[in-house]
Amino acid sequence: MLDLKTLKFGDELLKRGFAKMTKGGVIMDVTTAEQAKIAENSGAVAVMALERVPADIRKEGGVARMADPLKIKEILDSVSIPVMAKVRIGHLSEAYVLESLGVDMLDESEVLTPADPFYHINKKLYKVPVVCGARTFPEAVRRIFEGAAMIRTKGEAGTGNIVEAMRHIRAVEDGIYILRDLTNDELYKVAENISKTYISLRDLTSGELLGNENKLSYDNVYYDMDYKTINDNIFRVLREIKRMRRLPLVNFAAGGVATPSDAALMMKMGMDGVFVGSGIFKSKNPEKMARAVVEATENYEDYKSIADVSSGLEGMEGLEMENIEKLQDRGN
Protein backbone atom coordinates (compact mmCIF):
# COMPACT_ATOMS: atom_id res chain seq x y z
CA MET A 1 0.00 0.00 0.00
CA LEU A 2 1.13 3.52 -0.77
CA ASP A 3 0.99 5.15 2.67
CA LEU A 4 -0.05 8.74 2.06
CA LYS A 5 -0.74 9.55 5.68
CA THR A 6 2.91 9.70 6.66
CA LEU A 7 4.04 11.47 3.50
CA LYS A 8 5.06 15.09 3.70
CA PHE A 9 2.79 16.09 0.85
CA GLY A 10 -0.35 14.81 2.58
CA ASP A 11 -1.58 18.33 3.27
CA GLU A 12 -0.73 19.37 -0.28
CA LEU A 13 -2.72 16.40 -1.60
CA LEU A 14 -5.81 17.40 0.39
CA LYS A 15 -5.54 21.01 -0.75
CA ARG A 16 -4.99 20.29 -4.43
CA GLY A 17 -7.55 17.49 -4.18
CA PHE A 18 -10.18 19.93 -2.95
CA ALA A 19 -9.53 22.17 -5.96
CA LYS A 20 -9.95 19.17 -8.28
CA MET A 21 -13.53 18.71 -7.07
CA THR A 22 -14.42 22.08 -8.62
CA LYS A 23 -13.21 21.12 -12.11
CA GLY A 24 -15.66 21.71 -14.93
CA GLY A 25 -17.63 24.09 -12.76
CA VAL A 26 -18.42 27.77 -12.25
CA ILE A 27 -17.45 29.62 -9.08
CA MET A 28 -19.58 32.72 -8.54
CA ASP A 29 -18.87 35.94 -6.60
CA VAL A 30 -21.53 36.65 -3.97
CA THR A 31 -21.87 39.37 -1.34
CA THR A 32 -24.89 38.09 0.60
CA ALA A 33 -26.50 34.81 1.71
CA GLU A 34 -29.37 35.51 -0.65
CA GLN A 35 -27.03 35.73 -3.64
CA ALA A 36 -25.25 32.58 -2.46
CA LYS A 37 -28.52 30.67 -2.53
CA ILE A 38 -29.29 31.90 -6.05
CA ALA A 39 -25.81 30.78 -7.12
CA GLU A 40 -26.23 27.33 -5.58
CA ASN A 41 -29.67 26.83 -7.13
CA SER A 42 -28.34 27.89 -10.52
CA GLY A 43 -25.59 25.27 -10.49
CA ALA A 44 -22.51 27.02 -9.05
CA VAL A 45 -19.84 24.56 -7.94
CA ALA A 46 -18.77 26.98 -5.17
CA VAL A 47 -19.32 30.59 -4.17
CA MET A 48 -16.75 33.32 -3.51
CA ALA A 49 -17.63 35.65 -0.65
CA LEU A 50 -16.49 39.25 -0.91
CA GLU A 51 -17.47 42.67 0.34
CA ARG A 52 -18.31 44.19 -3.05
CA VAL A 53 -18.15 42.73 -6.55
CA PRO A 54 -15.21 44.03 -8.62
CA ALA A 55 -17.37 46.32 -10.80
CA ASP A 56 -18.52 48.14 -7.65
CA ILE A 57 -15.01 48.32 -6.18
CA ARG A 58 -13.95 49.91 -9.44
CA LYS A 59 -16.80 52.41 -9.39
CA GLU A 60 -16.77 53.34 -5.70
CA GLY A 61 -13.04 53.16 -4.96
CA GLY A 62 -11.77 53.04 -1.37
CA VAL A 63 -9.90 50.24 0.36
CA ALA A 64 -11.36 46.83 -0.46
CA ARG A 65 -10.90 44.37 2.42
CA MET A 66 -12.06 40.85 3.20
CA ALA A 67 -15.81 40.56 3.69
CA ASP A 68 -17.47 41.16 7.05
CA PRO A 69 -17.24 37.91 9.10
CA LEU A 70 -20.95 38.23 9.84
CA LYS A 71 -21.71 38.10 6.09
CA ILE A 72 -19.35 35.17 5.67
CA LYS A 73 -21.03 33.23 8.49
CA GLU A 74 -24.43 33.89 6.93
CA ILE A 75 -23.17 32.66 3.57
CA LEU A 76 -21.57 29.56 5.15
CA ASP A 77 -24.90 28.72 6.80
CA SER A 78 -26.99 29.29 3.70
CA VAL A 79 -25.48 26.85 1.18
CA SER A 80 -24.16 23.27 1.01
CA ILE A 81 -21.57 23.91 -1.71
CA PRO A 82 -18.05 25.10 -0.76
CA VAL A 83 -17.63 28.72 0.29
CA MET A 84 -14.47 30.57 -0.69
CA ALA A 85 -13.48 34.07 0.40
CA LYS A 86 -11.13 36.74 -0.88
CA VAL A 87 -8.17 37.86 1.21
CA ARG A 88 -5.90 40.84 0.54
CA ILE A 89 -2.50 40.04 -0.98
CA GLY A 90 -0.05 39.43 1.87
CA HIS A 91 -2.60 39.89 4.66
CA LEU A 92 -1.52 37.03 6.92
CA SER A 93 -4.04 37.85 9.61
CA GLU A 94 -7.11 38.17 7.41
CA ALA A 95 -6.16 34.75 6.06
CA TYR A 96 -6.07 33.24 9.58
CA VAL A 97 -9.38 34.90 10.45
CA LEU A 98 -11.04 33.48 7.34
CA GLU A 99 -9.55 30.06 8.06
CA SER A 100 -10.96 30.18 11.58
CA LEU A 101 -14.43 30.93 10.17
CA GLY A 102 -14.31 27.61 8.29
CA VAL A 103 -14.06 29.01 4.78
CA ASP A 104 -13.20 26.15 2.37
CA MET A 105 -10.69 28.03 0.19
CA LEU A 106 -9.11 31.49 0.19
CA ASP A 107 -8.48 33.64 -2.87
CA GLU A 108 -5.43 35.84 -2.34
CA SER A 109 -6.78 38.41 -4.71
CA GLU A 110 -5.62 41.52 -6.54
CA VAL A 111 -9.26 42.63 -6.60
CA LEU A 112 -8.86 43.64 -2.96
CA THR A 113 -6.40 46.34 -1.93
CA PRO A 114 -3.01 44.69 -1.28
CA ALA A 115 -1.79 44.64 2.34
CA ASP A 116 1.85 43.82 1.58
CA PRO A 117 3.55 45.73 -1.24
CA PHE A 118 6.31 43.09 -1.54
CA TYR A 119 5.25 39.56 -0.76
CA HIS A 120 2.34 37.18 -1.05
CA ILE A 121 1.27 35.00 1.87
CA ASN A 122 3.28 31.83 2.52
CA LYS A 123 0.34 29.59 1.82
CA LYS A 124 2.07 26.50 3.19
CA LEU A 125 1.45 27.84 6.71
CA TYR A 126 -2.30 27.38 6.32
CA LYS A 127 -4.47 24.31 6.44
CA VAL A 128 -7.05 25.93 4.19
CA PRO A 129 -6.17 25.78 0.47
CA VAL A 130 -5.51 29.06 -1.36
CA VAL A 131 -6.08 30.05 -5.00
CA CYS A 132 -3.96 32.83 -6.55
CA GLY A 133 -4.11 34.80 -9.77
CA ALA A 134 -1.33 34.95 -12.37
CA ARG A 135 -0.72 37.05 -15.47
CA THR A 136 2.40 35.27 -16.65
CA PHE A 137 4.17 31.95 -16.35
CA PRO A 138 6.79 33.16 -13.80
CA GLU A 139 4.01 34.60 -11.67
CA ALA A 140 2.14 31.28 -11.69
CA VAL A 141 5.34 29.43 -10.73
CA ARG A 142 5.99 31.78 -7.80
CA ARG A 143 2.48 31.27 -6.48
CA ILE A 144 2.82 27.47 -6.76
CA PHE A 145 6.16 27.63 -4.94
CA GLU A 146 4.43 29.63 -2.18
CA GLY A 147 1.92 26.81 -1.78
CA ALA A 148 -1.08 27.85 -3.87
CA ALA A 149 -3.41 24.87 -4.36
CA MET A 150 -5.03 26.32 -7.47
CA ILE A 151 -4.18 28.97 -10.04
CA ARG A 152 -6.44 31.31 -12.00
CA THR A 153 -5.81 33.97 -14.59
CA LYS A 154 -6.04 37.47 -13.18
CA GLY A 155 -7.78 38.84 -16.23
CA GLU A 156 -9.18 42.27 -15.51
CA ALA A 157 -11.92 41.99 -12.91
CA GLY A 158 -15.04 44.11 -13.07
CA THR A 159 -14.66 45.07 -16.73
CA GLY A 160 -16.75 42.42 -18.48
CA ASN A 161 -13.89 42.36 -20.97
CA ILE A 162 -12.34 38.97 -21.68
CA VAL A 163 -9.22 40.23 -23.44
CA GLU A 164 -6.93 40.21 -20.38
CA ALA A 165 -7.92 36.69 -19.32
CA MET A 166 -7.06 35.56 -22.86
CA ARG A 167 -3.71 37.35 -22.64
CA HIS A 168 -2.88 35.57 -19.37
CA ILE A 169 -3.92 32.13 -20.66
CA ARG A 170 -1.65 32.55 -23.69
CA ALA A 171 1.26 33.84 -21.60
CA VAL A 172 1.14 30.91 -19.16
CA GLU A 173 0.68 28.40 -21.99
CA ASP A 174 3.72 29.78 -23.78
CA GLY A 175 5.84 29.41 -20.64
CA ILE A 176 4.86 25.75 -20.36
CA TYR A 177 5.67 25.27 -24.04
CA ILE A 178 9.11 26.87 -23.75
CA LEU A 179 10.08 24.50 -20.90
CA ARG A 180 9.63 21.44 -23.11
CA ASP A 181 13.06 21.44 -24.72
CA LEU A 182 15.16 22.86 -21.89
CA THR A 183 18.01 20.91 -20.25
CA ASN A 184 18.25 20.74 -16.46
CA ASP A 185 20.93 23.46 -16.47
CA GLU A 186 18.75 25.74 -18.56
CA LEU A 187 15.81 24.97 -16.32
CA TYR A 188 17.83 26.00 -13.26
CA LYS A 189 18.67 29.28 -14.98
CA VAL A 190 14.96 29.87 -15.52
CA ALA A 191 14.38 29.10 -11.82
CA GLU A 192 16.96 31.74 -10.89
CA ASN A 193 15.28 34.32 -13.10
CA ILE A 194 11.89 33.57 -11.57
CA SER A 195 13.27 33.81 -7.99
CA LYS A 196 14.83 37.24 -8.53
CA THR A 197 11.53 38.95 -7.81
CA TYR A 198 11.78 37.88 -4.16
CA ILE A 199 14.93 39.87 -3.51
CA SER A 200 13.41 43.23 -4.39
CA LEU A 201 12.87 44.15 -0.73
CA ARG A 202 16.36 43.05 0.34
CA ASP A 203 17.91 45.09 -2.50
CA LEU A 204 15.96 48.14 -1.50
CA THR A 205 16.74 47.96 2.21
CA SER A 206 20.34 46.79 2.34
CA GLY A 207 21.40 48.82 -0.69
CA GLU A 208 20.14 51.94 1.04
CA LEU A 209 22.02 51.11 4.26
CA LEU A 210 25.30 49.69 3.00
CA GLY A 211 25.58 50.93 -0.56
CA ASN A 212 24.85 48.86 -3.64
CA GLU A 213 28.36 47.35 -3.76
CA ASN A 214 28.23 46.04 -0.16
CA LYS A 215 24.68 44.65 -0.20
CA LEU A 216 23.90 41.82 2.21
CA SER A 217 23.85 38.27 0.91
CA TYR A 218 20.44 36.95 0.09
CA ASP A 219 19.71 34.95 3.21
CA ASN A 220 16.23 35.19 4.70
CA VAL A 221 14.64 36.49 1.53
CA TYR A 222 11.14 35.07 1.92
CA TYR A 223 9.83 33.51 5.14
CA ASP A 224 13.29 32.49 6.47
CA MET A 225 14.26 30.97 3.13
CA ASP A 226 17.55 31.99 1.51
CA TYR A 227 17.95 32.61 -2.21
CA LYS A 228 19.39 29.12 -2.86
CA THR A 229 16.48 27.36 -1.13
CA ILE A 230 14.00 29.40 -3.16
CA ASN A 231 15.84 28.56 -6.40
CA ASP A 232 15.90 24.85 -5.58
CA ASN A 233 12.21 24.79 -4.76
CA ILE A 234 11.25 26.75 -7.86
CA PHE A 235 13.41 24.39 -9.92
CA ARG A 236 11.37 21.50 -8.51
CA VAL A 237 8.11 23.20 -9.52
CA LEU A 238 9.49 23.76 -13.04
CA ARG A 239 10.49 20.10 -13.38
CA GLU A 240 7.00 19.02 -12.40
CA ILE A 241 5.44 21.39 -14.96
CA LYS A 242 7.83 20.15 -17.65
CA ARG A 243 6.97 16.51 -16.91
CA MET A 244 3.20 17.09 -16.85
CA ARG A 245 3.19 19.62 -19.70
CA ARG A 246 0.68 21.71 -17.77
CA LEU A 247 0.44 23.46 -14.42
CA PRO A 248 0.48 20.68 -11.79
CA LEU A 249 -2.76 21.88 -10.24
CA VAL A 250 -6.22 23.05 -11.19
CA ASN A 251 -6.17 26.13 -13.42
CA PHE A 252 -9.27 28.34 -13.80
CA ALA A 253 -10.06 31.42 -15.85
CA ALA A 254 -11.08 34.63 -14.09
CA GLY A 255 -11.39 38.37 -14.64
CA GLY A 256 -13.76 39.61 -17.31
CA VAL A 257 -16.05 36.63 -17.94
CA ALA A 258 -19.39 38.29 -18.68
CA THR A 259 -21.35 36.04 -21.04
CA PRO A 260 -21.98 32.31 -21.60
CA SER A 261 -19.80 32.51 -24.72
CA ASP A 262 -16.94 33.99 -22.68
CA ALA A 263 -17.14 30.99 -20.33
CA ALA A 264 -17.20 28.59 -23.30
CA LEU A 265 -14.14 30.32 -24.77
CA MET A 266 -12.22 29.85 -21.52
CA MET A 267 -13.05 26.12 -21.51
CA LYS A 268 -12.14 25.82 -25.18
CA MET A 269 -8.75 27.34 -24.29
CA GLY A 270 -8.17 24.41 -21.94
CA MET A 271 -9.10 25.98 -18.62
CA ASP A 272 -10.43 23.64 -15.90
CA GLY A 273 -13.34 25.93 -15.02
CA VAL A 274 -14.31 29.58 -14.59
CA PHE A 275 -14.77 32.22 -11.91
CA VAL A 276 -17.49 34.74 -12.64
CA GLY A 277 -17.40 37.93 -10.60
CA SER A 278 -19.51 40.91 -11.53
CA GLY A 279 -20.84 39.09 -14.62
CA ILE A 280 -23.68 37.38 -12.74
CA PHE A 281 -25.06 39.85 -10.22
CA LYS A 282 -24.44 42.91 -12.40
CA SER A 283 -26.54 41.43 -15.19
CA LYS A 284 -30.25 42.11 -15.62
CA ASN A 285 -31.43 38.66 -14.53
CA PRO A 286 -28.73 37.05 -12.33
CA GLU A 287 -30.40 33.66 -11.99
CA LYS A 288 -30.90 33.31 -15.72
CA MET A 289 -27.34 34.48 -16.40
CA ALA A 290 -25.94 32.08 -13.79
CA ARG A 291 -27.74 29.09 -15.28
CA ALA A 292 -26.65 30.07 -18.78
CA VAL A 293 -22.98 30.38 -17.78
CA VAL A 294 -23.09 26.98 -16.04
CA GLU A 295 -24.68 25.41 -19.13
CA ALA A 296 -22.08 26.96 -21.45
CA THR A 297 -19.23 25.79 -19.20
CA GLU A 298 -20.48 22.19 -19.10
CA ASN A 299 -21.22 21.99 -22.82
CA TYR A 300 -18.74 24.47 -24.18
CA GLU A 301 -18.75 23.01 -27.67
CA ASP A 302 -22.52 22.71 -27.99
CA TYR A 303 -22.93 26.02 -29.77
CA LYS A 304 -26.61 25.63 -30.50
CA SER A 305 -27.36 25.27 -26.82
CA ILE A 306 -25.09 28.21 -25.96
CA ALA A 307 -27.04 30.29 -28.48
CA ASP A 308 -30.28 29.19 -26.83
CA VAL A 309 -29.25 30.01 -23.28
CA SER A 310 -27.71 33.32 -24.38
CA SER A 311 -30.87 34.57 -26.06
CA GLY A 312 -32.33 37.67 -24.43
CA LEU A 313 -29.70 37.80 -21.68
CA GLU A 314 -28.69 41.33 -20.88
CA GLY A 315 -25.12 41.16 -19.66
CA MET A 316 -23.21 43.71 -17.63
CA GLU A 317 -21.77 46.79 -19.29
CA GLY A 318 -18.20 46.38 -20.47
CA LEU A 319 -15.12 48.57 -20.09
CA GLU A 320 -12.19 49.15 -22.44
CA MET A 321 -8.71 48.60 -21.01
CA GLU A 322 -7.47 52.12 -21.72
CA ASN A 323 -8.17 54.71 -19.04
CA ILE A 324 -8.94 52.24 -16.25
CA GLU A 325 -6.87 51.24 -13.26
CA LYS A 326 -5.48 47.79 -13.89
CA LEU A 327 -6.07 45.66 -10.82
CA GLN A 328 -3.99 42.88 -12.37
CA ASP A 329 -0.76 44.84 -11.80
CA ARG A 330 -1.10 44.37 -8.05
CA GLY A 331 1.23 41.66 -6.68
CA ASN A 332 4.54 40.48 -8.11
Next chain:
Amino acid sequence: MNIGILNIQGDVSEHYYFIKKLGKKYGVSPLLVKNNNDLNNVSGLIIPGGESTVIYNILVKNNMYDNIINLNKNGLYVMGTCAGAIILSEDTSDIRVKGMGLIDIKIKRNAYGRQINSFIENIYIKHIGDFSAVFIRAPEIEEYKNSELLSEYNNKPVFVRNKNVLALTFHPELTGDPSIHEYFIKNILENEAGNNRAKQ
Protein backbone atom coordinates in the same frame (compact mmCIF):
# COMPACT_ATOMS: atom_id res chain seq x y z
CA MET B 1 -14.80 -3.32 -23.29
CA ASN B 2 -15.36 0.28 -22.21
CA ILE B 3 -15.41 1.66 -18.69
CA GLY B 4 -17.26 4.98 -18.68
CA ILE B 5 -16.36 7.95 -16.55
CA LEU B 6 -19.24 10.37 -16.12
CA ASN B 7 -17.90 13.59 -17.60
CA ILE B 8 -20.14 16.23 -16.10
CA GLN B 9 -18.13 17.87 -13.34
CA GLY B 10 -15.43 16.97 -10.83
CA ASP B 11 -12.16 15.03 -10.96
CA VAL B 12 -12.97 13.17 -14.17
CA SER B 13 -9.49 13.04 -15.70
CA GLU B 14 -7.95 11.32 -12.64
CA HIS B 15 -10.31 8.34 -13.03
CA TYR B 16 -9.73 8.37 -16.77
CA TYR B 17 -5.96 7.96 -16.39
CA PHE B 18 -6.37 5.13 -13.87
CA ILE B 19 -8.58 3.14 -16.24
CA LYS B 20 -6.25 3.94 -19.12
CA LYS B 21 -3.27 2.68 -17.11
CA LEU B 22 -5.07 -0.57 -16.27
CA GLY B 23 -6.35 -0.90 -19.83
CA LYS B 24 -3.65 -3.12 -21.30
CA LYS B 25 -3.67 -5.61 -18.45
CA TYR B 26 -7.44 -6.15 -18.53
CA GLY B 27 -8.39 -5.25 -22.09
CA VAL B 28 -10.50 -2.26 -21.13
CA SER B 29 -10.60 1.34 -22.36
CA PRO B 30 -11.84 4.47 -20.63
CA LEU B 31 -14.69 6.39 -22.25
CA LEU B 32 -15.83 9.85 -21.20
CA VAL B 33 -19.60 9.76 -20.81
CA LYS B 34 -21.42 12.99 -21.54
CA ASN B 35 -24.84 11.79 -22.75
CA ASN B 36 -27.19 8.82 -23.11
CA ASN B 37 -25.54 7.80 -26.36
CA ASP B 38 -22.22 7.31 -24.60
CA LEU B 39 -23.96 5.32 -21.85
CA ASN B 40 -24.97 2.66 -24.37
CA ASN B 41 -21.33 1.89 -25.07
CA VAL B 42 -20.04 1.11 -21.57
CA SER B 43 -19.99 -1.99 -19.36
CA GLY B 44 -19.18 -0.06 -16.22
CA LEU B 45 -19.68 3.53 -15.11
CA ILE B 46 -17.72 5.59 -12.60
CA ILE B 47 -19.45 8.61 -11.07
CA PRO B 48 -16.56 10.77 -9.81
CA GLY B 49 -16.29 13.17 -6.92
CA GLY B 50 -17.26 16.79 -7.42
CA GLU B 51 -20.30 18.75 -6.30
CA SER B 52 -23.27 16.41 -5.95
CA THR B 53 -25.78 19.25 -6.46
CA VAL B 54 -24.19 20.19 -9.79
CA ILE B 55 -23.81 16.60 -11.05
CA TYR B 56 -27.37 15.72 -9.98
CA ASN B 57 -28.98 18.68 -11.73
CA ILE B 58 -27.20 18.08 -15.01
CA LEU B 59 -27.94 14.31 -14.93
CA VAL B 60 -31.63 15.14 -14.62
CA LYS B 61 -31.51 17.85 -17.28
CA ASN B 62 -29.74 15.57 -19.80
CA ASN B 63 -32.24 12.75 -19.14
CA MET B 64 -29.40 10.54 -17.94
CA TYR B 65 -30.63 10.13 -14.38
CA ASP B 66 -33.41 7.60 -15.08
CA ASN B 67 -31.40 5.99 -17.83
CA ILE B 68 -28.54 5.11 -15.45
CA ILE B 69 -31.07 3.59 -13.03
CA ASN B 70 -32.54 1.43 -15.82
CA LEU B 71 -29.16 0.39 -17.21
CA ASN B 72 -28.00 -0.59 -13.73
CA LYS B 73 -31.12 -2.77 -13.24
CA ASN B 74 -30.14 -4.46 -16.52
CA GLY B 75 -26.62 -5.21 -15.35
CA LEU B 76 -24.50 -2.05 -15.76
CA TYR B 77 -21.82 -1.89 -13.07
CA VAL B 78 -21.64 1.47 -11.32
CA MET B 79 -19.05 2.86 -8.90
CA GLY B 80 -19.69 6.15 -7.11
CA THR B 81 -16.95 7.93 -5.18
CA CYS B 82 -17.73 10.72 -2.72
CA ALA B 83 -20.32 12.87 -4.59
CA GLY B 84 -20.91 9.79 -6.78
CA ALA B 85 -21.86 7.74 -3.71
CA ILE B 86 -24.40 10.42 -2.74
CA ILE B 87 -25.99 10.18 -6.21
CA LEU B 88 -26.26 6.35 -5.94
CA SER B 89 -27.71 6.32 -2.42
CA GLU B 90 -31.29 5.66 -1.32
CA ASP B 91 -31.61 8.59 1.07
CA THR B 92 -29.53 11.80 1.07
CA SER B 93 -31.63 13.67 3.67
CA ASP B 94 -31.24 16.72 1.40
CA ILE B 95 -33.84 17.98 -1.06
CA ARG B 96 -31.11 19.49 -3.24
CA VAL B 97 -29.88 16.02 -4.31
CA LYS B 98 -32.20 13.03 -4.79
CA GLY B 99 -30.45 9.66 -4.60
CA MET B 100 -30.98 7.09 -7.38
CA GLY B 101 -31.71 4.37 -4.83
CA LEU B 102 -29.29 1.92 -6.47
CA ILE B 103 -27.76 0.96 -3.13
CA ASP B 104 -29.58 0.76 0.22
CA ILE B 105 -27.59 3.38 2.10
CA LYS B 106 -28.59 6.50 3.98
CA ILE B 107 -25.90 9.12 3.44
CA LYS B 108 -25.18 12.54 4.91
CA ARG B 109 -23.44 15.24 2.85
CA ASN B 110 -20.33 17.02 4.26
CA ALA B 111 -20.65 14.95 7.42
CA TYR B 112 -17.12 15.53 8.69
CA GLY B 113 -17.26 19.33 8.43
CA ARG B 114 -15.66 21.79 6.08
CA GLN B 115 -12.47 21.56 4.00
CA ILE B 116 -10.12 22.10 6.98
CA ASN B 117 -11.58 18.87 8.40
CA SER B 118 -10.63 16.86 5.30
CA PHE B 119 -8.19 14.06 6.11
CA ILE B 120 -6.19 11.03 4.97
CA GLU B 121 -6.63 7.76 6.85
CA ASN B 122 -5.28 4.26 6.34
CA ILE B 123 -8.15 1.76 6.15
CA TYR B 124 -8.56 -1.96 5.48
CA ILE B 125 -10.83 -2.95 2.58
CA LYS B 126 -12.27 -6.46 2.30
CA HIS B 127 -11.17 -8.24 -0.95
CA ILE B 128 -8.62 -5.47 -1.56
CA GLY B 129 -6.39 -4.90 1.50
CA ASP B 130 -4.85 -1.84 3.12
CA PHE B 131 -5.53 1.50 1.45
CA SER B 132 -4.65 5.14 2.09
CA ALA B 133 -8.02 6.85 1.77
CA VAL B 134 -8.36 10.56 1.02
CA PHE B 135 -11.54 12.10 2.48
CA ILE B 136 -12.41 15.57 1.10
CA ARG B 137 -15.54 17.24 2.51
CA ALA B 138 -16.69 13.66 2.60
CA PRO B 139 -20.21 12.35 3.14
CA GLU B 140 -20.91 9.71 5.77
CA ILE B 141 -22.85 6.50 5.29
CA GLU B 142 -25.18 6.57 8.27
CA GLU B 143 -27.04 3.32 7.64
CA TYR B 144 -26.93 0.37 5.30
CA LYS B 145 -29.25 -2.62 5.11
CA ASN B 146 -28.46 -5.57 2.88
CA SER B 147 -25.31 -4.31 1.19
CA GLU B 148 -21.95 -5.88 1.86
CA LEU B 149 -19.68 -3.83 4.12
CA LEU B 150 -16.22 -3.60 2.54
CA SER B 151 -14.61 -1.04 4.81
CA GLU B 152 -15.32 1.19 7.76
CA TYR B 153 -13.62 4.03 9.59
CA ASN B 154 -14.54 5.10 13.13
CA ASN B 155 -17.29 2.43 13.14
CA LYS B 156 -18.98 4.05 10.15
CA PRO B 157 -19.08 2.40 6.72
CA VAL B 158 -16.92 4.13 4.09
CA PHE B 159 -17.17 1.49 1.34
CA VAL B 160 -20.19 -0.74 0.65
CA ARG B 161 -21.24 -2.95 -2.22
CA ASN B 162 -24.62 -4.13 -3.42
CA LYS B 163 -24.06 -6.60 -6.29
CA ASN B 164 -23.17 -4.38 -9.23
CA VAL B 165 -23.09 -1.12 -7.29
CA LEU B 166 -20.05 0.14 -5.35
CA ALA B 167 -20.30 3.21 -3.13
CA LEU B 168 -17.32 4.76 -1.35
CA THR B 169 -17.05 8.06 0.46
CA PHE B 170 -13.37 8.76 -0.27
CA HIS B 171 -11.26 9.47 -3.39
CA PRO B 172 -9.28 6.47 -4.73
CA GLU B 173 -8.40 8.49 -7.86
CA LEU B 174 -6.31 11.00 -5.88
CA THR B 175 -3.86 8.32 -4.69
CA GLY B 176 -1.31 6.49 -6.81
CA ASP B 177 -2.97 3.20 -5.84
CA PRO B 178 -5.14 1.61 -8.56
CA SER B 179 -6.36 -1.37 -6.51
CA ILE B 180 -9.96 -0.16 -6.14
CA HIS B 181 -10.28 0.51 -9.87
CA GLU B 182 -8.75 -2.90 -10.46
CA TYR B 183 -11.34 -4.49 -8.16
CA PHE B 184 -14.14 -2.72 -10.06
CA ILE B 185 -12.85 -3.96 -13.44
CA LYS B 186 -12.37 -7.53 -12.14
CA ASN B 187 -15.98 -7.57 -10.89
CA ILE B 188 -17.22 -6.61 -14.36
CA LEU B 189 -15.00 -9.15 -16.12
CA GLU B 190 -16.02 -12.00 -13.79
CA ASN B 191 -19.67 -11.15 -14.33
CA GLU B 192 -19.25 -11.11 -18.12
CA ALA B 193 -17.43 -14.47 -17.99
CA GLY B 194 -20.33 -15.86 -15.93
CA ASN B 195 -22.88 -14.52 -18.43
CA ASN B 196 -20.98 -16.11 -21.31
CA ARG B 197 -20.91 -19.48 -19.55
CA ALA B 198 -24.64 -19.21 -18.91
CA LYS B 199 -25.25 -18.54 -22.63
CA GLN B 200 -23.32 -21.62 -23.64
